[in-house]
Amino acid sequence: MLLGLGIVLGFASIGFLCWLLFLCAVYAAPLFVVAMACTMLYNHAMMSGAHVILTGIAAGIMVLASGQAILAFSRDPALRVAVSMLLALPAALAGFGTTLGFCGMGDMSAIPAYLFATFGALCVGGAAWTRLCAIQPA
Template identity: 40%
Template sequence: MLALNAIGVGLFCWLIFALAVYALPFFVAFNIGMAAFEGGASLLGALLVGIVSGALTLVLGQVAFAASRRLALRIVIATAYAVPAAVAGYQVAFALSHIGVPLPAWREIFACLGAVCVGGTAWTRLTVFAEPGPFDLAGW
């Protein structure tokens, strides 16, 4: 039974890391879908609008990051994707730390480590899509 619990928690943590880069698109999709539903769209229409807006957010963010050559713009785009993922990582790590960590200070430490790890994962996954800038081959 203990082994199944460990496998379940491990699978859940893997899922959080795998979905880290999608925190911002999910947030956008959820809010636009809810706005469409409250604005009078049907359930299916709001779901469709939400899915399209989330996919568009992900694709446009990746294309903008890959196409931009300015480092400051790339940092802003990557931060926009990494911060919601870090907040989600903090919340998940804090919730999971309640299972086996009795001291509140250690819960906060684990939650902060979870935020850094999940935010870093989202940052890394977004930057994988970008090609490195052109190198100056004049010295070769």
């Protein structure tokens, strides 16, 4: 009874995490910028922790706002594809890492794990790119 419940809850939790990953994949680029800005400012600047966090959040907001503005107001297809690809690339990297982590939980060997991780990166990056391309210009 408890073993069956554990298996069902395990599949449900992995399904929930995958759904959450697909839902939040569009915001991977601003979060990546926040993390990198905070890391670089903390390591190389004489700033306190609160200032570093606020500056990183401001940088992420600027990336998100500028990307959304370009996609919303530009009619040039090449620019829209380039911006969509730049915003979807961190989502693909997040999908690769997440799928590789899920494969590591199942004690899978290296080659199939990297093949599944590549497939996961294509799926998550493709989902983010599709959601970004769905933004219609005004």
